[in-house]
Amino acid sequence: MHTYKRRWLYAIKYDLLRGEHRKSKSALRSAVITAVFLLTTCTLMLYAFPSSLCQMEKKLRDYGKFSEPLIIAITPSYRRPTRFADMTRLANTLHLIPHLYWIVIEDGNNTVPYVEAILRRSTKPYTYIKSPTPDGYPGKGWFQRSVALQYLRNNSARLLENYLSGIVYFVDDDNAYDIRVFTDYVRNVKKLGMWAVGLAGGLPVEFPIAVNGIVIGYHAWKAKNRTFAVDMAGFAVHLDVILSSTAIIGKQCNQRLGPETCLLEDLGLTMEDIEVFGEGGEKGQQEILVWHTKTSDVNFQESQVANLPYVFETKAVHRKQNTETKSTYIPLLQKSLKRILESWRAVQF
Amino acid sequence: MHTYKRRWLYAIKYDLLRGEHRKSKSALRSAVITAVFLLTTCTLMLYAFPSSLCQMEKKLRDYGKFSEPLIIAITPSYRRPTRFADMTRLANTLHLIPHLYWIVIEDGNNTVPYVEAILRRSTKPYTYIKSPTPDGYPGKGWFQRSVALQYLRNNSARLLENYLSGIVYFVDDDNAYDIRVFTDYVRNVKKLGMWAVGLAGGLPVEFPIAVNGIVIGYHAWKAKNRTFAVDMAGFAVHLDVILSSTAIIGKQCNQRLGPETCLLEDLGLTMEDIEVFGEGGEKGQQEILVWHTKTSDVNFQESQVANLPYVFETKAVHRKQNTETKSTYIPLLQKSLKRILESWRAVQF
Numbered sequence: 001m002h003t004y005k006r007r008w009l010y011a012i013k014y015d016l017l018r019g020e021h022r023k024s025k026s027a028l029r030s031a032v033i034t035a036v037f038l039l040t041t042c043t044l045m046l047y048a049f050p051s052s053l054c055q056m057e058k059k060l061r062d063y064g065k066f067s068e069p070l071i072i073a074i075t076p077s078y079r080r081p082t083r084f085a086d087m088t089r090l091a092n093t094l095h096l097i098p099h100l101y102w103i104v105i106e107d108g109n110n111t112v113p114y115v116e117a118i119l120r121r122s123t124k125p126y127t128y129i130k131s132p133t134p135d136g137y138p139g140k141g142w143f144q145r146s147v148a149l150q151y152l153r154n155n156s157a158r159l160l161e162n163y164l165s166g167i168v169y170f171v172d173d174d175n176a177y178d179i180r181v182f183t184d185y186v187r188n189v190k191k192l193g194m195w196a197v198g199l200a201g202g203l204p205v206e207f208p209i210a211v212n213g214i215v216i217g218y219h220a221w222k223a224k225n226r227t228f229a230v231d232m233a234g235f236a237v238h239l240d241v242i243l244s245s246t247a248i249i250g251k252q253c254n255q256r257l258g259p260e261t262c263l264l265e266d267l268g269l270t271m272e273d274i275e276v277f278g279e280g281g282e283k284g285q286q287e288i289l290v291w292h293t294k295t296s297d298v299n300f301q302e303s304q305v306a307n308l309p310y311v312f313e314t315k316a317v318h319r320k321q322n323t324e325t326k327s328t329y330i331p332l333l334q335k336s337l338k339r340i341l342e343s344w345r346a347v348q349f
Numbered sequence: 350m351h352t353y354k355r356r357w358l359y360a361i362k363y364d365l366l367r368g369e370h371r372k373s374k375s376a377l378r379s380a381v382i383t384a385v386f387l388l389t390t391c392t393l394m395l396y397a398f399p400s401s402l403c404q405m406e407k408k409l410r411d412y413g414k415f416s417e418p419l420i421i422a423i424t425p426s427y428r429r430p431t432r433f434a435d436m437t438r439l440a441n442t443l444h445l446i447p448h449l450y451w452i453v454i455e456d457g458n459n460t461v462p463y464v465e466a467i468l469r470r471s472t473k474p475y476t477y478i479k480s481p482t483p484d485g486y487p488g489k490g491w492f493q494r495s496v497a498l499q500y501l502r503n504n505s506a507r508l509l510e511n512y513l514s515g516i517v518y519f520v521d522d523d524n525a526y527d528i529r530v531f532t533d534y535v536r537n538v539k540k541l542g543m544w545a546v547g548l549a550g551g552l553p554v555e556f557p558i559a560v561n562g563i564v565i566g567y568h569a570w571k572a573k574n575r576t577f578a579v580d581m582a583g584f585a586v587h588l589d590v591i592l593s594s595t596a597i598i599g600k601q602c603n604q605r606l607g608p609e610t611c612l613l614e615d616l617g618l619t620m621e622d623i624e625v626f627g628e629g630g631e632k633g634q635q636e637i638l639v640w641h642t643k644t645s646d647v648n649f650q651e652s653q654v655a656n657l658p659y660v661f662e663t664k665a666v667h668r669k670q671n672t673e674t675k676s677t678y679i680p681l682l683q684k685s686l687k688r689i690l691e692s693w694r695a696v697q698f
Contacts, residue, residue, distance in 0.1 A: 081548065081553065082548065082640070082642060084547070084637070084640070085525035085547060085548065085640035085642045086525065086642075088525055088526075088527050088640075089438055089441075089442065089525045089526075092438075092441055092442040092445060092526075092528060093438065093441040093442075095445060096441060096444060096445070114636075176434035176435065176437055176438045177437075177438075177441075178437050179441060196659055198433070198434060198659070198661070199430065199431065199434065199647055202647075204430065204647075204649045204653060204654045204657065204659075204661050204663075205654075205657060205659045205661065207658075207659065219657070285658060285659060285660045286658055286659050286660065287463075287659070287660055288433070288659050288660065288661070291431070291433070291434035291437075293431060293434045293435075293644050293645070294644070294645040295642050295643070295644060295645065296642070296643040296644065296645050296646075297645075298548055298551075298553075300553045304553060305553045305554075308553065308554060308568070309556075309634060309635055310545055310547070310553075310554045310556065310634060310635050310636070310637050311634045311635065311636055311637065312547070312553050312554065312637070314553075
């Protein structure tokens with residue numbers, strides 16, 4: 001073996017490179033046969049079985065990862081007296097969901113240590129960043145959800161570390177969630193999942209109307225003819241859809257139609273992509289697994305809580321307070337008048 | 350030995366009962382000594398060491414029971430559009446509390462299967478019974494809490510099966526609970542525990558004012574001079590206190606002062622019995638672990654949801670509907686006018 005190897009080395013070193021014929025022809029023959037064998041093997045491996053190689057590489061890379069997708073919950077949040085209560089309740093619910101990553105975006109100039117403490121107690125891995133809404137954004141939470149989407153695109157590899165895939169679900173801090181919306185619906189979304197939302201948009205329930213699993217329209221409060229007439233709590237999108245697009249909820253989104261249809265259309269989705277979960281009516285009355293609840297507002301001034309020995313939040317202090325308080329006067333009065341009219345309507349003489 | 354025993358038997362049989370003196374005097378002496386010895390031993394065991402005997406019996410009886418007390422959560426609930434959402438959220442929170450028994454009393458003529466399904470999913474042992482408020486009860490939930498107290502008195506042995514003791518805590522279905530209110534406060538109550546409640550009674554927080562752990566007054570919205578100026582979510586009572594009294598929240602309780610002070614006074618408690626948990630101000634700002642939140646009301650008629658393929662609740666149908674709708678008109682208008690006035694006051698020109 002040793003002699004053969006040395007002969008072979010001679011063959012390459014002297015016979016081929018220098019063209020010198022000092023050694024026997026058998027050495028040259030051996031070298032050619034070896035080269036042809038190696039070339040054939042490599043070619044076969046690279047061209048004939050590329051898929052099996054890829055699969056092997058993928059299997060090695062994914063060894064030990066969770067096969068169930070990671071649920072990425074995105075929550076925009078802002079300062080208000082009921083916020084700690086709402087966030088605590090939501091944290092209790094999310095505590096129960098395995099394989100969940102929580103991204104919370106603060107609509108403010110600073111993150112709030114007490115909110116971070118709630119996130120820590122939720123026992124979920126989380127990201128908590130501040131991103132105050134810039135001027136001219138038409139809706140609350142729109143900018144924060146956009147920031148979260150961009151954060152996801154920049155950090156998906158780190159977030160997905162132990163997971164093969166992810167599903168993105170927008171979770172609001174005052175909504176009420178049955179844990180089955182995560183375990184039975186969100187976790188199983190392949191592209192775009194959609195389901196009913198209770199107490200949404202002034203209706204008892206909003207839901208996609210489906211025939212044999214194909215969505216043909218929506219039971220919704222406003223603009224039923226939108227491509228996606230759905231509440232933020234009523235859909236989840238596979239992370240791949242988010243990563244293969246740069247879509248965010250932009251300023252230009254139509255405020256009247258809502259940010260949901262704008263985002264989903266910009267993500268390149270169509271009504272054909274919808275998978276309906278918990279379709280109602282087929283097997284009798286269907287359960288609602290998420291409700292667009294609102295916690296009744298309370299209004300405290302900073303001065304009212306200054307000397308109390310407990311941790312609270314008051315209403316956020318707006319930068320342009322004078323302008324804003326004047327401009328909120330008319331809507332407030334309108335709201336009160338609307339309430340009176342509603343009270344009148346509610347009375348059955 | 351055998352001979353001695355037979356002699357002793359003879360002594361009793363012939364010498365004492367029949368008075369016959371056929372056998373020796375030594376037999377009589379033996380019998381007397383034995384009797385005296387037995388009598389002394391029994392007397393000593395029964396009178397000199399009764400506590401050690403009792404402890405031994407107690408230890409045997411309690412063998413294998415949990416040493417931490419069972420938390421008995423009492424929730425009055427009633428039909429409304431937001432109820433399923435509120436109960437689901439509360440069930441998610443209670444799911445996280447170990448050693449908890451949940452008693453839910455329905456203010457209605459029937460229990461609701463969907464509510465029972467929520468209780469089942471909470472993974473806690475529970476009792477769910479109906480008990481509609483009789484005429485003349487001044488407050489919502491008062492009668493149901495009383496029913497729960499009576500239920501407890503009749504069933505405490507069964508409920509406590511695996512526990513040495515219990516703590517009773519009134520948990521409302523729309524409040525927000527940090528789990529530490531259960532694990533750090535309620536679980537450690539010895540007689541009457543009390544703590545701060547956020548967003549209670551129109552204030553940012555209500556709390557007992559304590560000096561060196563002794564309550565000297567209350568930071569409360571109304572009637573601060575009550576013996577117990579505390580929200581239902583702000584106290585818990587040891588089960589022994591409940592069991593050694595027949596107190597309930599009665600019709601005669603002063604509606605203006607609230608049912609809390611009425612019940613606690615009737616239970617024979619005084620301000621000296623209060624143990625304060627999470628006392629604020631001593632170590633900087635203290636956290637609030639429970640909030641008296643309210644879910645914003647929505648109002649659907651039965652006819653609006655009749656043909657929808659989902660499970661809802663609408664407002665409870667009152668028996669005397671005509672009278673009641675007419676009588677609610679004035680308060681509704683008053684509420685709207687109050688809101689307008691508040692809006693005006695909120696504006697800073």
